[in-house]
Amino acid sequence: MMVGLSLDEKFRILELVGVECHVVKSEDEALAAFKNLLGRAEVLVVDEDLYEKLSQAMRREIEDARKPPLIVVIPSFRGPRRVILKELRKAISKAVGVELVVFKDLL
Known part of the structure; x- marks a missing residue:
């Protein structure tokens, strides 16, 4: 089953393609x-x-999950923040032991 979780009501647009959307009002509610x-x-x-x-x-x-879900992070409706690119750069830098340099306009 594909499920969506967001703080933004616009996220419900994904229901058109069969995603069960849960729009929450706070971070605590989102974590729950x-x-x-x-x-x-x-x-x-x-x-x-x-x-x-x-x-x-x-x-x-x-x-702790026995069968964790695949987490897909999509850009927010306010525009992309490139959070995933930053995490990926950190992970690769750690893996190869060298700090990767990325052009500022990409991040």
Whole structure:
């Protein structure tokens, strides 16, 4: 099952393609919904705004999950924030042992 989680009502547009959307009002409510969805969602779609706020808490919860969902982070409706690119750059830099330099207009 594909499920979406966001703080923005515009996120409900994904219901048109079959995503079960959960729009929450606060970060605490979002984290509670995330914990509830862990056992039944195969794919969890989250916007960048929410992911940026809850990524650490989500990682902690996923560590204990028996079958964690695939988390897909999409740009927020306010425009892309490139949170995932920053995380990817950090992970690759750590893996190769060299700080990667990225042009500022990409991040």
